Amino acid sequence: xxxxxxxxxxVGAAFAAIAARRDFFEAVVIADYNxxxxxxxxxxxxxxxxxxxDASSADSVTYLCREHAITHVxxxxxxxxxxxxxxxxxxxxxxxLDMAMSLSRPHSEAPYEKTGVKxxxxxxxxxEDWESVGRxxxxxxxxxxxxxDVFARYAADHLFSEIDELGTRDGANLTVxxxxxxxxxxxxxxxxxxxxxxxxxxxxxxxxxxxFSEPEVFDFPEGIGPVECVNVEHEEVLxxxxxxxxxxxTFKYGLGDEFIExxxxxxxxGLDRTDKVKVGGVEVSPRDVVAACLPNPAExxxxxxxxxCAGLWVIGKGKDGAPRSTYLYHVVDNEWSxxxxxxxxxxxxxxxxxxxxxxxxxxxxxxxxxVLGPEAFDAVPFLDLLTEYGSPWGLQEL
Amino acid sequence: xxxxxxxxxxVGAAFAAIAARRDFFEAVVIADYNxxxxxxxxxxxxxxxxxxxDASSADSVTYLCREHAITHVxxxxxxxxxxxxxxxxxxxxxxxLDMAMSLSRPHSEAPYEKTGVKxxxxxxxxxEDWESVGRxxxxxxxxxxxxxDVFARYAADHLFSEIDELGTRDGANLTVxxxxxxxxxxxxxxxxxxxxxxxxxxxxxxxxxxxFSEPEVFDFPEGIGPVECVNVEHEEVLxxxxxxxxxxxTFKYGLGDEFIExxxxxxxxGLDRTDKVKVGGVEVSPRDVVAACLPNPAExxxxxxxxxCAGLWVIGKGKDGAPRSTYLYHVVDNEWSxxxxxxxxxxxxxxxxxxxxxxxxxxxxxxxxxVLGPEAFDAVPFLDLLTEYGSPWGLQEL
Numbered sequence: 001x002x003x004x005x006x007x008x009x010x011v012g013a014a015f016a017a018i019a020a021r022r023d024f025f026e027a028v029v030i031a032d033y034n035x036x037x038x039x040x041x042x043x044x045x046x047x048x049x050x051x052x053x054d055a056s057s058a059d060s061v062t063y064l065c066r067e068h069a070i071t072h073v074x075x076x077x078x079x080x081x082x083x084x085x086x087x088x089x090x091x092x093x094x095x096x097l098d099m100a101m102s103l104s105r106p107h108s109e110a111p112y113e114k115t116g117v118k119x120x121x122x123x124x125x126x127x128e129d130w131e132s133v134g135r136x137x138x139x140x141x142x143x144x145x146x147x148x149d150v151f152a153r154y155a156a157d158h159l160f161s162e163i164d165e166l167g168t169r170d171g172a173n174l175t176v177x178x179x180x181x182x183x184x185x186x187x188x189x190x191x192x193x194x195x196x197x198x199x200x201x202x203x204x205x206x207x208x209x210x211x212f213s214e215p216e217v218f219d220f221p222e223g224i225g226p227v228e229c230v231n232v233e234h235e236e237v238l239x240x241x242x243x244x245x246x247x248x249x250t251f252k253y254g255l256g257d258e259f260i261e262x263x264x265x266x267x268x269x270g271l272d273r274t275d276k277v278k279v280g281g282v283e284v285s286p287r288d289v290v291a292a293c294l295p296n297p298a299e300x301x302x303x304x305x306x307x308x309c310a311g312l313w314v315i316g317k318g319k320d321g322a323p324r325s326t327y328l329y330h331v332v333d334n335e336w337s338x339x340x341x342x343x344x345x346x347x348x349x350x351x352x353x354x355x356x357x358x359x360x361x362x363x364x365x366x367x368x369x370x371v372l373g374p375e376a377f378d379a380v381p382f383l384d385l386l387t388e389y390g391s392p393w394g395l396q397e398l
Numbered sequence: 399x400x401x402x403x404x405x406x407x408x409v410g411a412a413f414a415a416i417a418a419r420r421d422f423f424e425a426v427v428i429a430d431y432n433x434x435x436x437x438x439x440x441x442x443x444x445x446x447x448x449x450x451x452d453a454s455s456a457d458s459v460t461y462l463c464r465e466h467a468i469t470h471v472x473x474x475x476x477x478x479x480x481x482x483x484x485x486x487x488x489x490x491x492x493x494x495l496d497m498a499m500s501l502s503r504p505h506s507e508a509p510y511e512k513t514g515v516k517x518x519x520x521x522x523x524x525x526e527d528w529e530s531v532g533r534x535x536x537x538x539x540x541x542x543x544x545x546x547d548v549f550a551r552y553a554a555d556h557l558f559s560e561i562d563e564l565g566t567r568d569g570a571n572l573t574v575x576x577x578x579x580x581x582x583x584x585x586x587x588x589x590x591x592x593x594x595x596x597x598x599x600x601x602x603x604x605x606x607x608x609x610f611s612e613p614e615v616f617d618f619p620e621g622i623g624p625v626e627c628v629n630v631e632h633e634e635v636l637x638x639x640x641x642x643x644x645x646x647x648t649f650k651y652g653l654g655d656e657f658i659e660x661x662x663x664x665x666x667x668g669l670d671r672t673d674k675v676k677v678g679g680v681e682v683s684p685r686d687v688v689a690a691c692l693p694n695p696a697e698x699x700x701x702x703x704x705x706x707c708a709g710l711w712v713i714g715k716g717k718d719g720a721p722r723s724t725y726l727y728h729v730v731d732n733e734w735s736x737x738x739x740x741x742x743x744x745x746x747x748x749x750x751x752x753x754x755x756x757x758x759x760x761x762x763x764x765x766x767x768x769v770l771g772p773e774a775f776d777a778v779p780f781l782d783l784l785t786e787y788g789s790p791w792g793l794q795e796l
Contacts, residue, residue: 180666181666181667261659261663262663262666262667265659265660265663265664266663268578268579268660269579269660269688269691269692270691270692271669271687271688271691273691277687277690277691278690279682279683279686279687279690280682280686282680282681282682283680284677284678284680284682284687285677286687286691288677288678289669289675289677289682289684289687290667290669292675292676292677293667293668293669293671293675293684294667294668
């Protein structure tokens with residue numbers, strides 16, 4: 001297996017640090033628009049090399065694949081670049097993995113009721129082409145989407161006879177020393193995903209709601225405790241119902257009431273806008289100004305404290321037919337990930353899952369063709385290998 | 399009386415519209431840095447003329463005073479320009495009026511406990527000079543400070559034998575059609591005054607508190623209803639105890655919980671900063687970006703609905719020695735002020751008070767020398783003349 005890792009940002013660099021400890025691959029070419037970031041990440045292992053790539057250009061991706069005889073393209077950049085990388089890998093005859101999916105566009109008339117273009121629609125429209133040439137695009141294989149989808153498969157196969165709801169629930173108790181307010185992830189992206197109309201699967205169809213709908217306090221395990229969660233647009237809701245029978249699928253993000261209030265305020269004041277406004281003699285995008293006023297999340301690892309939890313709350317009937325409500329989850333402590341890998345817990349937890357998936361593809365445990373989500377594969381070997389990597393998952397009856 | 403009105407912004411233009419209906423003066427020279435604004439305001443009356451002024455230059459003010467034989471300088475610009483206008487008037491031998499006072503600077507070590515340089519300190523430091531030449535500087539004669547201070551004098555002379563608290567309370571129920579969030583006054587100035595340490599007079603001394611302290615729901619009269627009020631730095635607290643015996647003096651602003659949340663969020667994200675940050679290739683002040691994203695308050699009058707209330711809550715013992723709690727207030731309905739004068743209620747309510755004061759000075763009812771607040775004069779003729787102008791005040795026992 002020869003991997004082209006596109007993106008040497010937070011998640012890409014953590015991917016490299018995790019992969020460096022495994023022997024299932026022959027080479028990883030780490031490519032970034034900023035070649036110095038790629039070179040920095042590539043020092044971790046002799047099998048790593050660095051390259052420059054323009055992720056907005058399918059040709060640039062295809063060229064690199066051919067140059068390095070790439071078998072698998074691992075997309076670790078911003079979802080704006082999903083389609084060119086996906087197409088570039090296809091043209092080069094390589095398999096493809098990402099941790100998000102192609103972007104949505106709201107319904108033009110009823111954005112908070114009906115879906116327009118959904119997350120992943122552009123990729124699924126190409127599924128037959130991938131299948132016909134026997135190539136695999138494994139989409140949404142980070143932690144959420146990713147591990148959450150593996151949990152859905154596991155619940156359906158081994159825990160439940162009937163599923164009412166597959167509810168992904170994400171929460172953390174992270175704090176950052178020295179800052180009143182310091183998001184541990186890009187505020188630009190958070191604004192984007194939280195202000196898009198959240199999508200819900202219910203009774204055989206997808207629909208949308210207004211942002212921050214259906215607030216719910218979820219009690220997260222391992223000492224994180226109760227966090228206010230709200231509906232957010234996320235890939236799981238589009239992936240799970242394609243392979244796992246369920247009456248309802250939701251994603252709720254434990255933003256906490258403080259963060260929700262900040263996002264609502266930014267929207268109310270028009271500070272989430274990406275188009276430019278005139279300010280004195282210059283023009284700037286207000287959202288860029290907001291990002292410039294906050295600390296860079298990639299540099300916060302050493303000041304962060306606490307744990308992050310990704311998981312899936314499954315409600316339905318157990319194998320014995322009795323009502324069952326179970327939370328399957330994965331917690332990472334920032335102190336541990338910083339000490340073990342030098343990467344903060346949020347990016348580390350995202351990055352470990354595609355490494356596990358690639359190892360299963362390399363040794364033939366997982367195989368397939370077409371555009372598939374993580375729930376299209378057997379969950380047990382994935383969860384076993386995750387535990388073998390030193391990062392076990394948990395299960396709690398609710 | 400020959401008046402130099404400096405500033406043809408919202409309040410200055412409303413001052414001109416109100417003064418045009420009175421005959422106590424010979425001439426008003428309306429001066430602004432932007433001479434077109436001055437010319438626009440000057441068309442209201444034959445006795446008005448327009449001029450250009452640099453309000454940051456005392457010499458520019460003195461020159462205009464001498465050129466037009468000015469007897470009274472009326473300062474209607476941003477409080478950053480109080481000192482040059484105050485000094486320029488003094489040098490020209492003119493009397494002076496303003497609607498704010500010279501600015502404060504926080505205590506360097508304990509900003510939220512102790513006062514540093516207080517509002518008006520720089521002006522009061524010059525009081526003897528004004529007194530020795532027999533000239534008057536009447537400071538803080540808008541609505542708040544201004545009418546609120548007149549109420550303090552009235553309460554002490556006619557309603558109370560002993561005063562525990564002089565609590566200015568300002569609230570409104572204004573909405574702006576077509577906007578989720580549209581402040582009816584400058585967001586730049588509101589951030590400045592609300593994020594400065596609020597000052598309180600208690601037991602014979604001034605002290606400060608953290609911003610937004612001592613939240614209290616005050617029930618405003620004439621249908622405005624309950625509004626959340628918090629401590630804000632304001633001139634009344636510095637003025638009233640100099641002339642009126644009281645155990646405590648406070649100012650609480652009915653910002654409402656939504657506006658308070660917005661201001662706290664802007665501060666938390668560093669978006670209240672006035673120094674410039676780099677954003678891509680340009681540099682901007684985040685507070686200017688916030689202002690640029692919001693509608694211009696001067697243009698909102700026709701879309702505004704509701705009433706604004708300024709007043710003073712007095713707690714103590716009545717003339718009969720029994721406990722008494724009375725709110726003295728002045729309410730302006732935006733629909734009325736727009737129809738009658740073409741100016742929105744917040745600026746109109748500010749502007750009427752210095753016109754009334756100038757009329758009392760012109761006819762000799764009020765006289766004095768030195769640096770004096772409105773509470774240094776007899777309140778009754780002021781309140782009677784305000785009513786005669788068609789804008790009566792009210793009184794409510796609480």
